[in-house]
Amino acid sequence: MPVSPPTARHVGAGGLLALGALPIAAFAAWGIARLGEVAGHASSPPWAWLVGLALLWWVPLCWFERPIRVPPGARARVGALRVTVQVPVYNEDPRALRACLRSVLTQSRRVDRVRVVDDGSADAVTGRPVSYDAVRREFEAEAATLGIETTWDRTPNRGKRFAQMHALAEDDGDVFLTLDSDSVLDRHAVREGLAPFADPRVQSVAGQVLVLNRGANLLTRLTELTYLPFTCGLRSAQSVLRRVTLNSGALAFYRADVVRRCAGGYENERFGGRPMQMNDDSMLTFHALLAGDTVHQPSAMVFTLVPERFGHYARQQVRWMRGTAVRQLWWLRYMPLTGVVFWATVAEYLHLLLALAVPVVVVVADPARLGPLCLAVAQVGLGMNYLMALRLFTVRRCDESAASRLRAFALAPLAALWRLLVLRPMYVYALLTCRRVNRWGTRGGVEVSLTGAV
Structure with a gap:
């Protein structure tokens, strides 16, 4: 397995970033004030300020996130944790799978066990089983040399959740690491991801997701930028409050007891009378939330392949959005009424409602205000996107130059338009059609290949 995984380093929000954030934040605040003047009574625009609050509450908070370190007195306890990595596979590019598994074996903090579960991969045309024999032989030989226990099972195609939970109920690990087969770990991902478990209250840890094939085309560049408001914005702010609501399936760590307790129910969740296989990551995070604290570790990094064609991208986004809806x-039903998760969810719905209703109200009441209103909204959106794009500079990748980061930063306005014109309508559609839950096995074949990204 000769492929070397990429590496990255978290460098934090230094003084230069803070200096950059101040004028951008002032620009966005000016846009909010302008929004209030245009859309309501200049002296008291309550609904306009509610829009701003729902949209921006997490923006300043996310900058307070720092990597969690192991206290000296807890190093032995964290070092003794037994780690099992579960890798579900379905119609994966063999090169991507090889890079994924090699990144697990070359961790600076060695894992104890790796379980690969092939969820019935099959050729879309012939229906014949897909073989990963060459990858398996290389993987098992290298793991044996390193003294890492491995299993490789092929199961009937039942969905990602069944593949994730295969044999885990009887596994004796202390921490379960879930890893997508199209994702590649940074060399220190496991070491960094285990650090928060020094606190016994922490039940799950989300890794930071980086786009592996970001240079493939404009769509993957935009995907990198549109990930930032959630992965390094909302999730970071939630982590400061220790209430992360959605781990990424690309990389997440769980107390083993959390996963064992939800075995059976997790695989067989139903919504609207139909099996619910999508949004597996949010379901595991939900169980962790019920058990204790959930955090994000920005220094535990994973590189993941993202869609390179719009059709694949749209299907993935709608599937994710339906699952989140x-x-x-569930959050509204089961989270405490006095808790952050409940009210953050209410704020999300309120923001969506107001964002849709305000332009209509303005047009009906005073059509002349629509143009200035759109300009104010654009100003707020531009400021928001540039604030989040600054987070690009908190990570140093071995495969990215400073000039490349600056070019990505310059695309922030295009990402703002993409979010407004493409992702927002998709989200509304997903909300209206969320009963159309579907299985994980949506790929007829390999949709994204690893072509020299690592």
């Missing part, structure tokens, strides 16, 4: 109903 379902999970939001």
Whole structure:
């Protein structure tokens, strides 16, 4: 397995970033004030300020996130944790799978066990089983040399959740690491991801997701930028409050007891009378939330492949959005009324409602205000996107130059338009059609290949 995984380093929000954030934040605040003047009574625009609050509450908070370190007195305890990595596979590019598994074996903090579960991969045309024999032989030989226990099972195609939970109920690990087969770990991902477990209250840890094939085309560049408001914005702010609601399936760590307790129910969740296989990551995070604290570790990094064609991208986004819409109903039903998760969910719905209703109200009441209103909204959106794009500079990748980061930063306005014109309508559609839950096995074949990204 000769492929070397990429590496990255978290460098934090230094003084230069803070200096950059101040004028951008002032620009966005000016836009909010302008929004209030245009859309309501200049002296008291309550609904306009509610929009701003729902949209921006997490922006300043996310900058307070720092990597969690192991206290000296807890190093032995964290070092003794037994780690099992579960890698579900379905119609994966063999090169991507090889890079994924090699990144697990070359961790600076060695894992104890790796379970690969092939969820019935099959050729889309012939229906014949897909073979990963060459990858398996290389993987098992290298793991044996390193003294890492491995299993490789092929199961009937039942969905990602069943593949994730295969044999885990009887596994004796202390921490379960879930890893997508199209994702590649940074060399120190496991070491960094285990650090928060020094606190016994922490039940799950989300890794930071980086786009592996970001240079493939404009769509993957935009994907990198549109990930930032969630992965390094909302999730970072939630982590400061220790209430992360959605781990990434690309990389997440769980107390083993959390996963064992939800075995059976997790695989067989239903919504609207139908099996619910999508949004597996939010379901595991939900169980962790019920058990204790959930955090994000920005220094535990994973590189993941993202869609390179719009059709694949749209299917993935709608699937994720539908799953999140379902999970939001769970948060409203089961999270405490006095808790952050409940009210953050209410704020999300309120923001969506106001964002849709305000332009209509303005047009009906005073059509002349629509143009200035759109300009104010654009100003707020531009400021928001540039604030989040600054987070690009908190990570140093071995495969990216400073000039490349600056070019990505310059695309922030295009990402703002993409979010407004493409992702927002998708989200509304997903909310209206969230009963159309579907299985994980949506790929007829390999959709994204690893072509020299690592």
